[in-house]
Amino acid sequence: MKLIVACVLSAAAMTVQAQVVVKHIQSDKSPIATGVWAGDTFYLSGQLPNPVTPADAAKGTPADWGDTKAQSYSVFTKIQALLKEQGLDMKDVVKMTVFLAADPKLGKLDFAGLQASYTQFFGTKDQPNKPARSAMQVAALVSPTALVEIEVIAVRSK
DSSP: OHHHHHHHHHHHHHHHHHTOOEEEEOOTTOSSOSEEEETTEEEEEEEOOOOSBOOBTTTTBOOBOOOHHHHHHHHHHHHHHHHHHTTOOGGGEEEEEEEEOOBTTTTBOOHHHHHHHHTTTSSSSSOOOOOEEEEEEOSOOSSTTOSEEEEEEEEOOO
16 A cells, blocks of 8 residues: 555656746847756756946947956846846845856955955845855866856745
8 A cells, every 4th residue: 555655656757747837037149048947946047246437439448357256246136137137036045056267466265355245135134045165276267357256046925
């Protein structure tokens, strides 16, 4: 009897898994999806920073991308906005993966700069939730000016 109940429960679990709705958030302008919903879980693609000061062609000045702290803040702000578009918030982030490149001005990785921006969005009085997180140093990122790229997984609470 126990074997029959176990088989029925196992079959029911497989049926529920097969019914997960997948929705790709994408545009024709990008070769990858901005994010993908799988049920109540949202996988946000890696985000790169915006320049602190955009280039000014009229003046002939290049863009200023800032240090790791400024770039991290830019990325967290982008993540927050993209999550909001999906009806989510930073409190819904359950997993974060961070890719860091060394700052050529410092000649080394600036983990403290990342952490300084991170603590403005996670573990605060207003937003005490902290995600599980992995951080790794990489030789370089796809954008030669980028020092940080961050991807997150968020889950819609019920």
